[in-house]
Amino acid sequence: MRVKPGHRDEVVATLVGGADALRVVGCDxxxxxxxDTDEDLVWVNEVWVSKEAHDASLRLPEVRASITRTMPLLTGEFTSQELDIVxxxxxxx
Amino acid sequence: MRVKPGHRDEVVATLVGGADALRVVGCDxxxxxxxDTDEDLVWVNEVWVSKEAHDASLRLPEVRASITRTMPLLTGEFTSQELDIVxxxxxxx
Incomplete structure (x- = not known):
């Protein structure tokens, strides 16, 4: 995801700060x-026990609060790739 | 990386089979x-203790053998993104 200039550390702190709580809902x-070469870019690589667990996590109050806090700091440019972990x-x- | 059609499982088996041996040389x-949507595509997400450890791993005989075995099965289309893990x-x- 691309962050608005100057907001990377704030976005990263929110993402990292919320990660531990995801374990109990199926995030591995x-x-x-x-x-280094693009300071407004943040990557997140996630592995979940199932797609359902991931989708359900998006409805958790803590996750929704985190998304609400982060979205205004992003440009809206996202790329993503869904994979089967072998x-x-x-x-x- | 993109594999030549029909060779994905062979490439994946080589990559997965060699992964455990990388731990002792600094691969976390x-x-x-x-x-699902592109059957000739294989993604590898790696985290290393340092860039030096990664670069050194490419000189190991087992890793070189694995690369030699895999390269003819690939189209040559690679994309990569180097990141600092926060x-x-x-x-x-």
């Missing part, structure tokens, strides 16, 4: 990254 | 994913 991984290292079985 | 996460869930401290 939630990795927040930034880029395996690897650090991926829960 | 190595997540291999495929797409935090989240499931990310080693």
């Amino acid at each position: 991984l939630y990795v927040v990254g930034t880029s 395996g690897g290292l650090g991926v829960p079985e | 996460l190595y997540v291999v994913g495929t797409s 935090g989240g869930l499931g990310v080693p401290e």
